[in-house]
Amino acid sequence: MAEIRIKNVAKQFGAFTALHSVDMTIRDREFMVLLGASGCGKTTLLRIIAGLETPSQGEVWIGDRRVDKLPPRERGIAMVFQNYAVFPHLTVFENIAFGLRMAKLPQSEVDRRVKRTAELMHIEQLLKRYSGQLSGGQRQRVAVARALAMEPDVILMDEPLSNLDALLRLEMRAELKGVLAESKTTTIYVTHDQVEAMSLADRISVMNGGYIVQSADPVEVYRNPAARFVGSFIGNPPMNFLPATRAGTNQWTVAGRVVPGPNAPRDRIEFAIRPEDMRLGEDGIPATVRVVEPLGAHTLVTTDVDGSMLRALVDSDLSVAPGDHLSLVPQPDRVRWFDPETMEAVR
Template sequence: MAVIEIKQVAKSFGSFTALHSVDLTIADQEFMVLLGASGCGKTTLLRIIAGLETPTIGEVWIGGRRVDHLPPRERGIAMVFQNYAVFPHLTVFENIAFGLRMKKMDQAEVTRRVNRTAELMHIEQLLKRYSGELSGGQRQRVAVARALAMEPDVILMDEPLSNLDALLRLEMRAELKGVLAESNTTTIYVTHDQVEAMSLADRISVMNGGRIVQAANPVEVYRNPAARFVGSFIGNPPMNFLKAEPAGAGKWQVAGQVFDGPASAAAEFAIRPEDLHPAEAGLPAEVRVVEPLGPHTLVTASVAGQPFRAVLESNLLPAPGDVLHLAPVPDRIRWFDPATQSALR
């Protein structure tokens, strides 16, 4: 049982504030992904949970125990590092056994656990090799096996797949998901890759500028971004945003079209590129670039002078200069407050 509670944790490096008072609770056995661009504070938060960094203020609780003053080894965690940190002077076997040896576990149990996790990660034939003789993907497997062998309450992963090539990343992603789902651990996983986040997470915490902007399940984060940033960061291509002029109570005019919207003083219209379809009446989009991608066609256009993208059926091939009328799916339209950047419901 390991619930992780982060209470008002903040971290400054000199005059730079990496984290502004973060609050987050991660449920037992949950797979939580910290997602954000580089410099958003996600790795700092992970390192604070690991004990590799001390928070300037705030508390970290793991499994009902306050741990922010404890060294990493007393926190019941294991970690997979971005550059694997597989010890070059030890064989794969001894690397996986490292944490168990530190605990002075008896040899039979060490061998049992190393063999089991090596099998799980499909590296049982590499146990006698040194890390210098392994490929990046194999090192990655060793790093994961080393963490799993600890049978920890919590596994922390710092961009574990970012150094692998695209194909291998896809393969490892699926494998990690399977292995971790069976391991009964709470996982915190840091990444800047939104697809990775969407595919792995039970919940995603989207971070920006040292704050958690939204923490919710992947579909919720995608469908109902809590802030303009989330919409613009998640999704490829990202959400479209258009200026809206008030047109009566709860009515907004967007590029000549009138939509029902929130009853606020100002609002910004937002729609996902795939939630558009050509219609008689719709947002007038002047096509700039057409990219036939196979399953669908990506159209880059401009609507009332603002950049706009649409993902359309692949049999539709407009030419640059054409004007398309694109109607948004009504219940997929979102509204944001231009001043606070947060969602209007």
């Protein structure tokens, strides 16, 4: 059992607060992705769980042990670093065996585990090489193999794919997902790449400014952002936001049209819709086309609605040109609302 519980953890670096009182539980065998822009505190949180950083306050529990005072080696974790940290002076074999040697496992067990993880990561032909003779992708595989060889309760990954080129990243992403699902460890994975997060995670914790803004499964995070930030961060292109003013009970005026909405205790809220959740039709939001970007399957149209930007993904068969006037109809069940004061979703 390796459930991770983080209780009221905060971290200050001098006057800077990297992490405001974070509470979260990562279930046994769950793949949790910490997602956020750089400086949001996700790496700090990971390093606190690893024991490479001491929290200014709070507790970290792995399974039924409180670990925040323990050194990293007593926490039952393994880690994959952003720059791989594959030791240059050791062969691939010795790199993978490093943790096993530290744990003083018998040679036969070391051999067995190195062989197994090397096969798993398809690097069995590289075991005698040094890291200087490996490509970035191969080093990445060594770093993952080294973590898996520990057969840890928890694997921590700090942006492990960010130094790979786009194609390799795609390949490794799929492979990681398979390997980690099979290893049945609890995984915490830090990334700033939303696509990576969506594709890997059982659950995503979106972080911003040292807070966890939302923790939910990928589809929930995408469909029902708990906060404006989540909607504006996840999705490419992100969610559209338009100002809405009260038109009556549960009625709001958006771009001149009255639409049904939530019962919010304010006169002004925000209407939000994802670019792919609008279609062309009668009586929609009147929009003037500014930029047209064909993306292959779809065409991304950036339009102007009363001075606000609204982006829509339309079928690429449609011919649109800058200056055209479109009528964009939002799919009613995909419309979301946000409170501009608290920045939180209004339901």
